[in-house]
Amino acid sequence: MKKHKNIQNNSILKECEFPIIKHFLLEKSKESALVHMSECSYCLEKITALTGVLKEDNIERLLADDKKTALSEDEIIKLAEAFAENPSNLKDLHPEESEILFSDNKSLELFQIIAASLQKDFQKSLKKTPDYLKNIAFERLKSEKTSSERFYIKIKNGIKLIGEFADNLFVIPQTAEAAAFRSALPVEHEALPSSLSFYTKNDKERILYHAVQDGPNTVMISIKIQNFSPGLKTINLRKEGRILRSHSAKDDTAYFSRISPGLYYIELKDAQNNVIKDIELNILNS
Amino acid sequence: MLKYKTEDALDKEDQVKNIIKQLKEGNSEKISEFFNLYSDDIYNFPIRFYQFNEDEAGDFYVYAFEHLENGKRLKFYSEKSKFSTWFYSVLRNLTIDFLRAKKEKVKTVSTARLDDNGHLQEFIDSIPDKRLSNEEPIKEKLFYKKFKEKLNNLEISKRVLLKLAYIYYMDLTVEEIKWLQDNHGANTENILTKLIELKEIAHEKSKEVVFVENKLTENFQKIQKLQEKLDSFFKENPSIKPDAKNWSADYENKDIPPEIIEQIHSLMKKKKKQISLLEQQEKSLSSTRLPYKNLSEILNTSQGVLSVQLHRIIEKFDVFK
Secondary structure, three states, X not given: OOEEEOXXXXXXXXXXXXXXXXXXXXXXXXXXXXXXXXXXXXXXXXHHHHHHHHHHHHHHHHOOOOOOOOOOHHHHHHHHHHHHHOOOHHHHHOHHHHHHHOOOHHHHHHHHHHHHHOEOOOHHHOOOOXXXXXXXXXXXXXXXXXXXXXXXXXXXXXXXXXXXXXXXXXXXXXXHHHXXXXXXXXXXXXXXXXXXXXXXXXXXXXXXXXXXXXXXXXXXXXXXXXXXOOOEEEEEEEEOOEEEEEEEOOOOEEEEEEEOOEEEEEEEEEOOOOEEEEEXXXXXXX | OOOEOOXXXXXXXXXXXXXXXXXXXXXXXXXXXXXXXXXXXXXXXHHHHHOOOHHHHHHHHHHHHHHHOOOOOHHHOOOOOOHHHHHHHHHHHHHHHHHXXXXXXXXXXXXXXXXXXXXXXXXXXXXXXXXXXXOOOOHHHHHHHHHHHHHHHOOHHHXXXXXXXXXXXXXXXXXXXXHHHHHHOOOHXXXXXXXXXXXXXXXXXXXXXXXXXXXXXXXXXXXXXXXXXXXXXXXXXXXXXXXXXXXXXXXXXXXXXXXXXXXXXXXXXXXXXHHHHHHHHHHHHHHHOOOHHHHHHHHOOOHHHHHHHHHHHHHHOOOOO
16 A cells, blocks of 8 residues: 545545445445445545535536526526426426426526425425524624624534635634644544634735634634724724723734623724724624 | 425415515515524525535525525515525525635635734735645546546436436436436426436435534544544654554553553544444445435336446446546
């Protein structure tokens, strides 16, 4: 066996010639594949990667090109509803549209989604939305305050930033240096991510955040401000309208430790007590 | 024959139409009721139709929420169709936007320097991650390219069989549906009805896969981390021999410090757990393949023949070779 780059990331694993895919998918050799995979990380990762590749196919097709569906969405919906009433309605009632439908992959894909959603037991088969996600929505809708930036940090089973898709938000990959943190996590959680770093950027202004799980149910947030106007005076942490903690901004940094789950606001204020920036911070533990 | 809508679903339709009417009249507070009624649809949509895992579906939920919370998009509903069918087309478009936003975002490499207490000391600027540039595609992209090539080079009869067997992941194209129609004597409506049913069967079978895969990944990460720690210890202490061949969950060795012995025990326990998870995964992964009985119905071929044909295709279809 020779050393080879890992399939999933770039760590080093021993390359293996065992035909794992074949053995794994064929009934007669499954057992030998399992035994082999329990000892061989390279082959285990092949199987994991296979699932990823299959999933990627679906996504690639969805994003394939900008070409719109040959039929309009309204027409596809109409066809799917007619089909749901009775499949023969498709050609009997809409011969021209159905002909186009059966010649266009994109139209057919949307058609199948809508037709599937109209099945009798479809609603019953839906999974319940996790409470923490519903809380994000309903807490947000209850809140009267509108912040320019919003973050959701989930701390159960490892720390995770939810919704890292905002245009101006960048997540910093974890590095060995970032491992220098204090942690009260139990040993069995040692392999789960316990810290994360990200920053937001607006023109030259940048705010870097570092979140560390500093207790089973708490998180410490460090903030570093870069390229803000010189007037910045204080950085406050607010909850339910009250200032919980306040830091002078003279070093352009602030630390808030032992923050328990809830909705918070981080305020950047100038010497005249004007709010320069208001950031919504949601800590979730579910 | 597919079975359609129940009274509950009709109630939901009436309720949401009332909510949309009030939103259009300026009663923006009604948006909470909308999310109460449609949260499960939003969360499940990408899991159901695009195989997102639960974490990804959570991210999508937040994305969709942020794009729907002001109610503007919902006001475009014109009652030409059922709300639910119209909303599923909106969710599909949101999925495309979400995936593009994730994909097009510039990935960067940067570091943060921290003091011993984990406080930020310095932020070292970010640069684009070259691994993601077009010149040097990452391994996953190569696998995917190879996969597509192999799939597209298969004869259409074999390609259709493979796709149908794993319909949970792969959709048939219009060309493949036409081939089914021409070669297996069913009309397109029946084929579509059958495909929707098959996807439903595959989805139900896939639920266990997701659960086991999450556990497997978590355990695998723990094993890797422990392995790295142990490797690093033995590298820093070359005078101590690892004796890895004899490691077990109750391994003892006076020459190795107790805290390292504990890590060895932990590693071996996790490896044992990995085997039992893999056994579960084997059951669940094989369950994502459609049963031969269902394949046989749509292809009008005996189960035995299909089983042999599928085995032959898989034997040649190793994207990692």
